Amino acid sequence: MTAKIMDGKAVAEKIRAKVKAEVANLKTKPGLAAILVGENPASKVYVDIKRKTCDEVGIYSELYKLPEETTEKELLQLIGRLNKSEKIHGILVQLPLPRRINEEKVLEAIALEKDVDGFSLVNVGRLASGREAAVPCTPKGVIRLLEEYGIDLAWKNAVVIGRSNIVGKPTALLLLNRNATVTICHSKTADLPHYTKKADILVAAAGKPKLVKADMVKEGAVVIDVGINRVEGKLVGDVDFASVKEKASYITPVPGGVGPMTVAMLIENTLERYKEITRRK
Numbered sequence: 640m641t642a643k644i645m646d647g648k649a650v651a652e653k654i655r656a657k658v659k660a661e662v663a664n665l666k667t668k669p670g671l672a673a674i675l676v677g678e679n680p681a682s683k684v685y686v687d688i689k690r691k692t693c694d695e696v697g698i699y700s701e702l703y704k705l706p707e708e709t710t711e712k713e714l715l716q717l718i719g720r721l722n723k724s725e726k727i728h729g730i731l732v733q734l735p736l737p738r739r740i741n742e743e744k745v746l747e748a749i750a751l752e753k754d755v756d757g758f759s760l761v762n763v764g765r766l767a768s769g770r771e772a773a774v775p776c777t778p779k780g781v782i783r784l785l786e787e788y789g790i791d792l793a794w795k796n797a798v799v800i801g802r803s804n805i806v807g808k809p810t811a812l813l814l815l816n817r818n819a820t821v822t823i824c825h826s827k828t829a830d831l832p833h834y835t836k837k838a839d840i841l842v843a844a845a846g847k848p849k850l851v852k853a854d855m856v857k858e859g860a861v862v863i864d865v866g867i868n869r870v871e872g873k874l875v876g877d878v879d880f881a882s883v884k885e886k887a888s889y890i891t892p893v894p895g896g897v898g899p900m901t902v903a904m905l906i907e908n909t910l911e912r913y914k915e916i917t918r919r920k
């Protein structure tokens with residue numbers, strides 16, 4: 640079997656167009672504040688793309704590029720100001736933060752109604768209890784892609800490789816909430832192929848280039864590659880695309896799969912935060 644390629648770029652473009660049309664009809668603009676601390680090169684690229692996409696769809700944005708030595712107190716003060724800003728409806732702190740800054744404390748400082756990433760404990764709890772509110776962008780993008788291609792999740796075995804708070808865990812919860820039977824594998828899973836070979840839906844979010852080979856994949860599986868790894872100047876996913884595409888029924892490419900969906904979900908989430916805030920006023 641040769642897999643159908645899931646075109647995240649095209650689906651994301653459709654979502655951006657929908658957000659743009661909706662924003663054009665609003666009396667005021669939704670606003671997103673993105674905060675980047677330090678010099679992580681990948682994070683710099685991501686926040687620049689996020690900002691550019693906001694411009695493209697008519698969302699107001701503020702980008703704070705703070706030096707590596709920024710203190711936790713300074714960061715909390717900035718979040719405090721943004722929480723009060725009338726122009727801002729979503730606040731995003733790009734992760735990872737420098738190690739000396741307490742990530743949980745920073746994420747909890749964001750006003751709940753402006754938690755555009757869904758990383759606050761309340762929103763994590765809502766997701767875990769099946770009452771999804773603001774949902775993290777990459778996991779939401781994975782689910783949206785599956786929906787766009789008409790892939791049902793009930794009765795399916797879904798295996799997620801990776802247990803991060805940003806991708807692995809929330810993706811597993813979203814799949815579970817949609818009636819998939821979910822297994823989470825990680826770096827200390829004994830015999831990873833034993834699990835992946837049973838997966839009807841396989842989501843790779845381990846951050847390990849080409850971890851998933853064809854012999855680990857069930858014939859006809861749907862394979863979603865969340866990995867973005869730079870190897871010798873080239874972007875490669877967590878899936879060995881060339882071999883796995885001959886066995887899967889659907890597969891996402893890297894780049895052009897999940898990546899553009901993450902940004903599309905961020906602008907959709909920003910619009911949702913805006914609507915929630917303005918509705919309550």
Ligand code: GUN
Nearest residue numbers: 731732733734735756776
């Ligand atoms: N770092 C990697 N992915 C993400 C994301 O979706 N949001 C934020 N804030 N940081 C990230």
